Amino acid sequence: MPIYAVDVFSGSSDNIIRDNHAQAVIVKATQGTGYVNPRCNHQWDLAGELGKLRGLYHYAGGGNPETEAEYFINNIKNYVGKGILALDWEEAENAAWYDTNWARRFVNKVHELTGVWPIIYVQESALWQVANCADTCGVWVAKYASMTWYSWTLPNMSVSSGAFKFLTGYQFTGGDMDRDIFFLDKNGWMKLANPSGGQVEVKPSTPAPKPVEPVQPKSWTDSLGDKWTEENGTFTTNQVINLRWGAKTSSALIAQLPAGSEVKYDAYSRHDGYVWLRQPRGNNEYGYLVCRDANTNEPFGTFK
Structure with a gap:
């Protein structure tokens, strides 16, 4: 049976996490090398208290991909192996948009540090930018029937997986909340989170810089x-x-x-x-x- 999920960030209401339709919650953890979601721990803990599957994602800032991967893992190292990891590859606030090797370098570094391959979130039209990750990573594609699609009913539309063999996940709404469906069961989810099934050891990396507010465009x-x-x-x-x-x-x-x-x-x-x-x-x-x-x-x- 597929898993329905929501993904959340610092501005998301706890009601989104509590939504009974959602069996899993994916929390924004970091962005670039200067931002940590101040509500990440709370959102992660709340999802766990509700018995939901969990995940954590890093929003690409487009700086050095290895440094961003280290920053992500340094800030979530206590959670690695307990939830899936994901790279959020979007155009906004991403200086490396169109760089077809950035995501590859990021996921390689995450795997080097944790033994876990992250899945990659990307809009359908940009699948080509992350195609060289298809041999190791799952893909989580965003495509909406409408920007105001306020429903848990899947829209009747085709969604490409590009170079990836199949869709791991599909985000089918924005609007009031990001609704997702993942085409796997609980065992599959945890296999993505912890491929070895044992204790995950996070390798040491360079110390994470102190979180600072990212420079926002005017x-x-x-x-x-x-x-x-x-x-x-x-x-x-x-x-x-x-x-x-x-x-x-x-x-x-x-x-x-x-x-x-x-x-x-x-x-x-x-x-x-x-x-x-x-x-x-x-x-x-x-x-x-x-x-x-x-x-x-x-x-x-x-x-x-």
Whole structure:
């Protein structure tokens, strides 16, 4: 029988952990090399008190992968072997996004330190970035039927496992909570957590740096109520895209950009079904264009 689960972070309500549908709880432990979830121990203990299977994940910051792996394990070493380990590979706040060898180096280091292979959480459209981990790791894929899917009923949609032989887990909602299904039983879960079945010995590594608050990118809310985050980059279109005077599909048109157009941008916003980019144009004026479908995460070009 499959296992239904939730994954939580510092801002998650305890009610999510207590949800009777969830048989397992995966807790965010660390991010980069400067953040430890201050509620990690509480969330881990609460899940255990409720008799639920457990796991811990590290959110990739995109720094040195071996150093991040050491930081993760140093901060959870007392829990290794008691729950599955996972790498959260996402674009936001990840300086190594598109680096196809980063996850491989991270999981290798975790395995070196613990004897455990982490599973890898990734959106379906980015499976190619972690494909070289398919020989040793399980994959936990995120794909939503809707960004407002508030249900424990699995959506009727296909989900790829990419280079991996099969899906280990599938995150099928965001919205009010991250709902997941894992295609294994309790024994399979614990086999991922502790492959040897014996006492897990964590090898010593370099001392973990003292936790500090990560530097957050500047963000703001505009006059229309849309939140923007500062980010500098270049977006190259792979299709015709409208450049507008505002970040709305109803805003006046500046130009139609043909496929292959390069746009330098300084901020992004996720709203109204799209991810929008802001293009500085001089004289304190800006152009705006869509770069991604916010529901499926399908990009309309490439980033650098």
